[in-house]
Amino acid sequence: MLAAVPPPVTVRVPAKINLHLAVGPLRDDGYHDLVTVFHAVSLFDEVSLAPSDAPGIEVHGEGVAEVPADETNLAWRAVQLLAERADRDPDVRLVLRKGIPVAGGMAGGSADAAAALVGLSSLWKLDLSRDELSVLAAELGSDVTFALYGGTALGTGRGERIVPVLSRHPQHWVIALHRGGLSTPSVFRELDRLRGDEPPPDRPVEPVLEALAGGDPRQLALSLGNDLQAAAVSMAPDLRRTLRAGVTAGALAGLVSGSGPTCAFLCTSADAAIDVATELAGVGVCRTVRVAHGPVPGARVVDLHEPP
Ligand code: ATP
Structure with missing residues (x-):
């Protein structure tokens, strides 16, 4: 058989x-x-x-x-x-x-x-x-x-x-996708070059953990930070405009995601994220925008008829 x-x-x-x-x-x-x-x-x-x-x-x-x-x-x-x-x-x-x-x-x-x-x-x-x-x-x-x-x-x-x-409430994001990509190793190399002999800046993690536990996006916005951002912006200077445009469009804060060039903008609510995305899409500072929320679960087997 x-x-x-x-x-x-x-x-x-x-x-x-x-x-x-x-x-x-x-x-x-x-x-x-x-x-x-x-x-x-x-x-x-x-x-x-x-x-x-x-x-x-x-x-x-x-x-x-x-x-x-x-x-x-x-x-x-x-x-x-x-x-x-x-x-x-x-x-x-x-x-x-x-x-x-x-x-x-x-x-x-x-x-x-x-x-x-x-x-x-x-x-x-x-x-x-x-x-x-x-x-x-x-x-x-x-x-x-x-x-x-x-x-x-x-x-x-x-x-x-x-x-x-612990992250108490869902957070709402606008994700701005850039034209082209950045290679992660080259962004790290650029960071080393920019730092020269200077020691890394002090960037404590506690404020972001406290903000996540509290769940208030305004508090979280104040504590977001990425040491790779300066290096990504140095390699793709257009990102400066993208970051500025997201905040002008009404986001609480924006930052480069990891080694970039994608930028993520934190918004007060799902509705606010749609408004920010619409406005940002019209300014022409990125290839396209997406609205997203987090946190979501990691890799899992799905039934294909299940909505995302
Ligand atoms: P990193 O995880 O290093 O931050 P990234 O998120 O910026 O990377 P990826 O989309 O993971 O970028 O792609 C980095 C490179 O890895 C791509 O340029 C591609 O050549 C290679 N690669 C290998 N496997 C995959 C895959 N399954 N999906 C996307 N890229 C892949």
């Missing part, structure tokens, strides 16, 4: 923004210690996995020209890593549908890798917990772990050591 072929599994995974990103000095191994607050927002990629005699990866959606559809794709590396640990052949077809901007500082590649781990574990009925998958996630990249859990979390080390953070 033939074994039944398991049906495909689809995983939805969110983008992240960093509400706080403090970058320590350059270490001897070329990395920087980070203290960051990750916040998962409602822009999603979808990753489907199905058993296949023609294993490989397909990529659809925005920015596909910039996404490798081969074994260098981070999601495919996740499949290979889990297959190796499970002692199986990676005989699956992976389909990525990108909704997260590519090279936008929103960790889209890391999100896809997290989704591939969750999806393959489900497809192969490996029954691995998120904590077990997080060991593999940390091997794949520093933002992959957060994408497994989502929500709001404090990240340390290179960002791979995370603990959940």
